[in-house]
Amino acid sequence: MKFVDQAKIYVSSGHGGAGCVSFRREKYIPRGGPDGGDGGRGGDVIIVASSQKETLLKYHFNQRFLAKNGLPGRGQRQSGADGADIVLPVPPGTVITDAATGEKLADLASQGDQYFAAQGGRGGQGNARMATGARRTPRFAQPGESGQERNIILELILLANAGLVGYPNVGKSTLISKLSAARPKIADYPFTTLTPNLGVVRVDEDHSFVLADLPGLIEGASQGAGLGRRFLKHLSRCAVIVHLLDPSRLAPERPKRDLEIVIKELKAYDPELAKKPALIALGKMDQPEGPEALEAFKKAHPRTKIYPFSSYTGEGLDELRYAMWSKIAPQKP
Numbered sequence: 001m002k003f004v005d006q007a008k009i010y011v012s013s014g015h016g017g018a019g020c021v022s023f024r025r026e027k028y029i030p031r032g033g034p035d036g037g038d039g040g041r042g043g044d045v046i047i048v049a050s051s052q053k054e055t056l057l058k059y060h061f062n063q064r065f066l067a068k069n070g071l072p073g074r075g076q077r078q079s080g081a082d083g084a085d086i087v088l089p090v091p092p093g094t095v096i097t098d099a100a101t102g103e104k105l106a107d108l109a110s111q112g113d114q115y116f117a118a119q120g121g122r123g124g125q126g127n128a129r130m131a132t133g134a135r136r137t138p139r140f141a142q143p144g145e146s147g148q149e150r151n152i153i154l155e156l157i158l159l160a161n162a163g164l165v166g167y168p169n170v171g172k173s174t175l176i177s178k179l180s181a182a183r184p185k186i187a188d189y190p191f192t193t194l195t196p197n198l199g200v201v202r203v204d205e206d207h208s209f210v211l212a213d214l215p216g217l218i219e220g221a222s223q224g225a226g227l228g229r230r231f232l233k234h235l236s237r238c239a240v241i242v243h244l245l246d247p248s249r250l251a252p253e254r255p256k257r258d259l260e261i262v263i264k265e266l267k268a269y270d271p272e273l274a275k276k277p278a279l280i281a282l283g284k285m286d287q288p289e290g291p292e293a294l295e296a297f298k299k300a301h302p303r304t305k306i307y308p309f310s311s312y313t314g315e316g317l318d319e320l321r322y323a324m325w326s327k328i329a330p331q332k333p
Helices: 055-061 174-178 230-237 254-269 289-300 317-331
Strands: 006-012 045-049 065-066 086-090 094-097 106-108 114-118 151-155 162-163 197-202 210-215 240-245 276-281 307-308
Touching: 006 055, 006 114, 045 094, 065 086, 094 254, 106 114, 114 151, 114 210, 162 174, 162 317, 174 197, 174 210, 174 317, 210 276, 210 317, 230 254, 240 254, 240 317, 276 289, 276 317, 289 307
Parallel strands: 006 065, 045 086, 162 210, 162 240, 240 276, 276 307
Antiparallel strands: 006 151, 045 114, 094 106, 094 151, 197 210
C-alpha cells in the first residue's frame, strides 16, 4: 500500500431546509390555521479515527466531501428530512489543521476520537411556529441556515514510542526486523527506506512498545537534501529517539561526525526534538571497523553511554531493547 501521510481536502456541510408556509385546508374547516412544518437539518462532516485505516491514501485521490442538504418542511406540520452526515475515517494519530489559517483544529490520537469538521445548517421554522396571539396567520417562514465549508489539511503522525534516526544505510531497517516482526525492504544502497516502518517490540510477557524506522537523514535535510525532513514529524510523539551509527563509514571518527550532523538537522526542524530523551547505538559490531570506531567514540564522548550491537550476530540487541524500554516505561500511562 502506498504510504500517504498528508492530504488537503475540501469539506462542506449541508444547508438547512427552508420552513414551509402552509395553511390547514379541510372540509368544514374554512379558516384553518397555519400548519407549515420545519425544514430539516443539514448533514455534518465528521472525521473519526479508525484503526481500520493505516494511511491517508483515500484522501490523496478524493478531495471533496459534501454532506447532503436538509429537505424543506411541508404542510400538516411535517418536518423535512435531515441531510445525511458524511463520516470520514482516518488513521489514529491524524492531526487536522485549517488550511487557510494554519490553526490546529484537532488531534485524533486514539481509536474513536472524532472531530466535526463542518456542522450542518439548522432547518428554518415553518409558519406554524410563527403564529402568535397577535399574528394568527403568518404568511412567512424561516429559510434554512447555510452549511459550513472549509479546506483542511490531514496530517498523519505515526504513534510510535521510539524512533530510529541516522544516515541512510546504517542498518535501521535491519535492526527493526531483528527486534520486531516488521519486514521492511533491506538492500545495500542508500535510501532503501522511503517511508516509515513500524514494528512492535516485545519486552516481556506483559510489555511491548512500537518502534519506528524513519528514512535516512543526510546533511542539509532541513533544506530539502535527500528525502528532506518530511518524515521528522513522526518523531514528535516518540518517547525516545535512538541515534543509529555505522562504524564502517570511512574512518573511526566518522560516527561522531554523523551524530553531530543528525542532531543539527533535528534542531533545525524542531528544537524540541533535540530535547527528547535519546539513546546512541553503534551497529555492525561484527565488522572489523566496529571495535575501532567504538573506542574512537568513547574517547570523543567519555561521559556518553553508547550501546554497541550487531544485528547479524544478535550481540547487544537485548541490552538496547531494555534501554529503549527504560525510557518509554515512565512515560506510558
